[in-house]
Amino acid sequence: MAWLHKLLLTMISVPLKWLVKVNSIPTDIATELGIDTTKPIIYLLRTHSVTDQFALKISTNSLGLPKPSEAVQIGGKELPACLFLQQPRSLLTRKVKITKIADDVTRLFQIHREHPELDLQIVPVSIFWGRAPGRKLSGWSDIIANQVSPNWLRKFFIVLFLGRDNFVCYSKAVSSRTMADLKGSDEEIGHKLIRLAGTHFHRRRQNLIGPMLLERQELYNAVLGADSVRQAVSDEARSKKQSNHQIQAKAKKYVDEIAADYREGLVRIGDRLLTKIWNKVYNGIEVKHADKVRALAQNGHEIIYVPCHRSHMDYLLLTYVIYHEGLVTPHIAAGINLNFWPIGGILRKCGAFFLRRSFAGNKLYTAVFREYLELLFNKGYSVKYYPEGGRSRTGRLLPPKTGMLAMTLQGLIKGINRPVSIVPVYIGYEHVMEVSSYLKELKGTDKKKESFFQVFSAVRKLKNYGNGFLNFGDPINLSNFLDGEVPDWRDAQNLEPDKKPRWLTPAVNTLANDVMGRINQAAAVSGMSLCAMCLLSAKKHAMAQDELERAIDDYLGLLKAAPYSELSSIPELDGKALVESTLKLNKLEVSQDSFGTIISLKRKNAVALTYYRNNILHLFALPGLVSAIVFAHKGLAKQHVIALVGQLYPLLQRELFIYMSHEEAMDYTDRLLSTMIDMGLLRAEGDTVCPPAATSKAFYSFWLLNRSIQETLQRYAAVLTILKKEQTISRGRLEKQSREFAERLAALHGINSPEFFDKNVLSTFIHALKDNELINASSEGQLEHSDTSQALLASVEELISPEITQRLQQI
Secondary structure: OHHHHHHHHHHHHHHHHHHOOEEEEOOOHHHHHOOOOOOOEEEEEEEOOHHHHHHHHHHHHHHOOOOOOOOEEEOOEEEOOEEEEEEEEOOOOOOEEEOOHHHHHHHHHHHHHHOOOOOOEEEEEEEEEOOOOOOOOOOHHHHHOOOOOOOHHHHHHHHHHHHHHEEEEEOOOEEHHHHHOOOOOHHHHHHHHHHHHHHHHHHHHHHHHOOOOOOHHHHHHHHHOOHHHHHHHHHHHHHHOOOHHHHHHHHHHHHHHHOOOOOHHHHHHHHHHHHHHHHHHOOEEEEEOHHHHHHHHHOOOEEEEEEOOOOOHHHHHHHHHHHHOOOOOOEEEEEHHHOOOOHHHHHHHOOEEEEOOOOOOOHHHHHHHHHHHHHHHHHOOOEEOOOOOOOOOOOOOOOOOOHHHHHHHHHHHHHOOOOEEEEEEEEEEOOOOOHHHHHHHHOOOOOOOOOHHHHHHHHHOOOOOOEEEEEEOOOEEHHHHHHHHOOOHHHHHHOOOOOOOOOHHHHHHHHHHHHHHHHHHOOEOOHHHHHHHHHHHOHHHEEEHHHHHHHHHHHHHHHHHOOOOOOOEOOOOOHHHHHHHHHOOOOEEEEEEOOEEEEEEOHHHOOOOHHHHHHHHHHHHHHHHHHHHHHHHOOEEHHHHHHHHHHHHHHHHHHHOOOOOHHHHHHHHHHHHHHHHHHOOOEEEOOEEEOOOOOOOOHHHHHHHHHHOHHHHHHHHHHHHHHHHHOEEOHHHHHHHHHHHHHHHHHHHOOOOHHHHOHHHHHHHHHHHHHOOOOEEOOOOOEEOOHHHHHHHHHHHOOOOHHHHHHHHOO
8 A cells, every 4th residue: 555655646746746835844943843854753744645745745855854755664674754643534424534553653662662772753744735714604715724634625625726835844853762661551652642643733733823713793792892891882972972872883993993804815815925025125034033932832822023113014024924934923003004095904804903093082992902902812813013103213223102012911910811922023124115214204304194106106116125134032921021020910800900000000111121122132233234334433434345344344253252142143244245245235335446445325325324223233332332431541441441331331221222231231341341352352451451553453443333332422421411501401301402402413523313313312311311310300300410410421521522522512
């Protein structure tokens, strides 16, 4: 029979090659799953299917794994390379028959007893054709639904329509030796393996496909029947003197306005389209640390993705990556501004649910939205929302909006049946298509309302945008987070559903800052961001090509020797290759003279490139501050350098969302000093740290690091100088005057960074001064100059250029 099965597989291989496209998950099985490709492997599949085996054969060939069609030789005996739990369903009776797997595994363990040195890898492999979630109401499309062990006729249609959406998912190997050493007879151990495999395949299916779809009436009943919504309906009917029926109809319209209408077929079409777009637009999409998320899914966690927001591309890119990493496609929180024809309907069917920019004063809408969000959590849908609330116009992370995080914690308090984990996500690009419009908005131009024609125009103009980067950050288990912040948080479950515990707001604020820090912790460094940082720090925004390449090599070496984070990603290319690839994006000016090549910023692009510099500014904030301190003081004891960094670190941490605690940052600064000395970026004279010699090759890289932090320090000095002049001033007036003077400084000194006078950045700095008690606040809420703020100003003034200090004296 084995030869007949092999013949059948060979015969159908020709048509299947045209129909089937295999996606292997994960692609790096050695690193993520610990599978050794040099050791014998037995593949364990759920269904004895010729088409499944064909897909497995393609996948193993691409990954360099042993062939599943060849028998495994162990102990002088031959065993099949594939074992199967079930036969396909019968065409007439629809019964699922078991295979002879019990006999096979029993024989396997018998051989192990005869040969104690044997150890095979039993690798469970889940094979899916399409990823349509189950439905309670059947329809014509169910003929190609991903049914467990379908009969041959149904499988024919499944392969015909879903062959291009095949997913071969590998799991961690089970050691046959470990199983054989368990207590019990060979038959008992074999049955245990079969039971565990059945449970594993069920969970794997849930991890990839997700929960059953919510039917519309079920959605209405769940949301409108919730106690909080019924109470809100009653309160609004009483306050507006309308009937409960009228207000309930209004609440139902809110549900229709908010709720997603997920359709897997449209997601598949979108996958095809996006693959073509990415191939046209990007040289590649680099994804890191997806294994962390897969581990959460396999452990049954409710996953909430919280990415930074750079571009409208984020909506598409993150969902696309999640889909291809073998995870459940999330429901996505999208601004109501995107709910326009026909884009709104398409996004809704791809899993988007819409929310208004403000819920203020609308208790009914708030109740409906919160219950809908909690329903998603309780049903097991993964969710994605943007903590910044909107796209960053400067390339920095925006101060987080806490509404969605607060609702998430409230849902956890009310009782979600699964562990809930937040997964921060860093998204970066070498080109953001909206940058030019961002700059216009920062200059005061009104934001354009999204429309179909605007989207069509943007898609039509797509061109080479370099690389895209998506790094999953360190997850936050919300129960563990609350256990650390509020040990008695579970007592809040006994409160009234809408009563907010006192500790919720400070806990949400702490969580929000933790999330933003973890997003930046997983930052991706690119050639564009490094070139932008170097050229924007250089005089006249121009550098010799060899100087630029040397500086980039120095910074890459610094990040590798003293990494900002184990989760941040650094290019494998050297400075020369990175500069060459960046030049292809046509954003830099190249000119020649008798001494060589000069690279400079195009005049129209200088401001735009601050966006990409700002994506990674937090990685170089501490190296830049160390360089500024050493450059200004010419020579300083190592401990004094660390002390000055410690004085300014709380402000940098708050502004740039640096994930390290104060103690961790000081330890990192100590490592930085040692590393920079080893690399020649600093010079040690006994215990004194000095700048490198001006004649050394590393001096220019050191000087550029100092320049990279100057604008931040100048902004600090401007705010503190205004506070000193006024002595007592309201926060709003301090922000306004600081912004006006920062704009003046920018105009007089050619500062091209829009964030230099951005109100969000200035507001964050002033809040950080107050929260760290570096300035005083009167009982009337006025901010007051103090000895502490004077000492801080004196420290900052020592680090900035004399001409800026002179301007500050003119305030």
